[in-house]
Amino acid sequence: MKKILAFAGSNSSTSINQQLLDNVLGRIRSHEIKEINLTDYPLPIFSEDIEKNEGFPINATIIKNLILENDALIISVNEHNGGPSAFFKNIIDWLSRINKNFLEDKKILLMSTSPGKRGAQSSLEYTRNIFGRFGGEVVESFSFPSFKDNFDDGKVINEVLDMGIEDVLTTFAHQIEN
Template identity: 85%
Template sequence: MKKVLAFAGSNSSTSINQQLLDHVVDRIQSHEIKIIKLTDYPLPIFSEDIEKNEGYPIHATIIKNLIAESDALIIAVNEHNGGPSAFFKNIIDWLSRVNRNFLEHKKILLISTSPGKRGASSSLEYTKNIFGRFGGEVIESFSLPSFKDNFQDRKVTNEVLDMGIEEVLTTFAHQIEN
């Protein structure tokens, strides 16, 4: 049984990406999954001056340690204006300063959704591209378009999209076993 850490990159209390993450995590049976809320680990906006004068914020180190203790990650990536939210980007910035390879040897499943037809795919692609710089390996990714049309009562209502999630989860589970 592998240890999987799961979190959404949103700081919204009504995050649709958190809802999608909860749904995806509920579908995984054979691994130990720990869900965290990044809002429980507040960080100042990244600044070299803060880093120089105060060091690394304790919450950045805690998040880094939680990642280090896991075998794999499931991350729901939100999107603001075509990119990851400033909240999530700030966490990545701090983590990369604490340890440039904070994702080293981590297998990652990225998921995303948005109210629009693209399902936060721009932010998903951006995140997929940068995670390799930090040692991570994105095994699978999935974007759920038009959240309100395709997700209700804590489940994916579109049968084709639901089968897509199942396929992604099967591949991810198989990959983290090896």
């Protein structure tokens, strides 16, 4: 049994990425999952001056330690204007300053959704690319399009998308076991 840390990269109380994450986590039975809400770990906007004068914020260190304590990550990233939200990018900025390889040896399932047909693909691609720079390995990813048309009351209502998620989870589970 592997330990998995899961979170959405959104700070919205009505996050559709959080809803998608909750659906996916409800399907995983054979691993220990710790789900966190990143808004429980507020951070100042990254600044070299803050780092120099005050050091690393304790919440950044807590998030880093949570990542270290787990074998794998499941992350759902949101998109603002074609990229990850400033909220999520700020967390990555702080973590990478504490340790450039803060994702070292972590296998990652990365997903995204949006109300649009592209399902936050730009944010997904950006995040997939930068995670490799920090030592992480995105072993599976998927973009969930048109959230409001394909998801209702905590469930995926599009049968094809639902089967696709099951396939991704099967592959991810296999990858983290090796």
